[in-house]
Amino acid sequence: MTAPATVPNGDALTSGRFAFGRNWSRFLATINEPRITAAGDSLGKLLGASELKGQRFLDAGCGSGLFSLAASRAGAEVVSFDYDPDCVACTSELRRRFSGGEAAPWRIERGSLLDESYLRSLGTFDVVYCWGVAHHTGAMWQAIDNLLPAVAPHGRIVLAIYNDQQYISRLWSGIKRTYQRLPGFLRPLYVAAIGSATFFKRLAVTCLASLLRLVTFRNPLVPFLNWLRETQARGMHGWYDLVDWVGGWPFEVAKPEEIFRHLRDRGFTLRELVTCPGHGCNEFVFERTDPV
Ligand SMILES: C[S@@+](CC[C@H](N)C(=O)[O-])C[C@H]1O[C@@H](n2cnc3c(N)ncnc32)[C@H](O)[C@@H]1O
Numbered sequence: 532m533t534a535p536a537t538v539p540n541g542d543a544l545t546s547g548r549f550a551f552g553r554n555w556s557r558f559l560a561t562i563n564e565p566r567i568t569a570a571g572d573s574l575g576k577l578l579g580a581s582e583l584k585g586q587r588f589l590d591a592g593c594g595s596g597l598f599s600l601a602a603s604r605a606g607a608e609v610v611s612f613d614y615d616p617d618c619v620a621c622t623s624e625l626r627r628r629f630s631g632g633e634a635a636p637w638r639i640e641r642g643s644l645l646d647e648s649y650l651r652s653l654g655t656f657d658v659v660y661c662w663g664v665a666h667h668t669g670a671m672w673q674a675i676d677n678l679l680p681a682v683a684p685h686g687r688i689v690l691a692i693y694n695d696q697q698y699i700s701r702l703w704s705g706i707k708r709t710y711q712r713l714p715g716f717l718r719p720l721y722v723a724a725i726g727s728a729t730f731f732k733r734l735a736v737t738c739l740a741s742l743l744r745l746v747t748f749r750n751p752l753v754p755f756l757n758w759l760r761e762t763q764a765r766g767m768h769g770w771y772d773l774v775d776w777v778g779g780w781p782f783e784v785a786k787p788e789e790i791f792r793h794l795r796d797r798g799f800t801l802r803e804l805v806t807c808p809g810h811g812c813n814e815f816v817f818e819r820t821d822p823v
Contacts, residue, residue: 547711549778551667552617555595558771559621562597566766567629571601573765577689577803577816578658583607586657589681591644592664596622597766602660603630603637610653612642644674655683662691663812669781672793679797684822687802688794691812695784703782703810710778722777733758787813798822 574583584606590599593611599622603609611622619641626637642649644661645668659682665674675690682688693700706725713721740754762769787806790813794801798821805814 547780548669549667549707549711549775549780550615550617551594551775551779552613552615552619552621554771554774554778555621556617558595558768559624561768561771562595562625562629562766566597566768567600567604569763569766570597571605574598574601574605574660577805577814578687581605583658587655587683589653589656589659591659591661591678591681592667593622593639594618594663596625596639598660598662599637599639600625600629602658603635607658609637610656611637611639612653614641614643616641644668644677645670647677650677650681653681655686656681657683657686659686659688662689662814663693665690666693666783666785667779667781669783671783671785675793676797679794679799679819682799682819684819686819688799688817688819690790690794690815690817692790692815693782693784694807694809694811694813695786695789696810699810700784706777707780707782711780718778719774722774725777726773785813787815790815 575581583602586607588599588602588607588609590596590602590609590611593599593613595618596611599609599611603626613619613622619639622639626632626635626639630637642653644650644664659678661675661678665671665678668674671692678688710718710721737754737758741751744753745751787804791801791804794815794817798819799817800820801815802818803814803816807813
């Protein structure tokens, strides 16, 4: 593992930010084969798992390293980086436990999306995977622009960016700011309170949808099954995902059309899109179709 002593921009941004790496380190204890399979399935859905074999895969803002591991198992040559040293340690530990350790064609290092020269030094990749990261850098559009040169001609970039829900997004921004201001011992209680509120809201909506299906002679279990599927998607863990959701700061949002136009104007063609109806991420897969 190579770990530069300092990460330009990344270090300056560490204060007043959510400690993603600490949360991922706790999640690490829960990682097991079903979670790894779910992560692989989610990659497969977006990119076609069989297509990853022999490809160069950059996991930009790797977090726990779970998706680097899934890509590595699918036969990709992986480079993972994150600005948070705890994420780098977590990813290295994941590689040690679940793959061939340092012998695997998988490099892990510390780096920042806001460090343009670091990104240029990495070269180009067939797949750049940047899921849920750019909107947490404090400079979302700059982070995306810095990453684009890393996509090889006809290579693909996966972006997941928080959906802009206008006043609801502003509410979430307030929730996250409040989390940052709370003393450490109150934070789990705060997360549990927000989690309960969102749980009961979702329960009420799901019950209503189920009732509507029942009176129209359709399977009333479908809304509950959809909910269950969502919570298990990507191999995440309900609690640690919630902590990341409530605490994840800085926080920016974008409408799907803003991301689409931004990438289109820079020579990329949209190949896949999964939109999110509520507070969550829209997922995009773009291909670099203009070589310039
Ligand atoms: C919500 S997590 C997503 C992790 C992972 N991509 C996934 O899909 O599970 C956001 C990650 O972005 C990382 N991050 C935030 N700012 C960054 C930056 N400037 N450069 C690199 N990584 C950054 C955080 O440390 C954190 O691991």
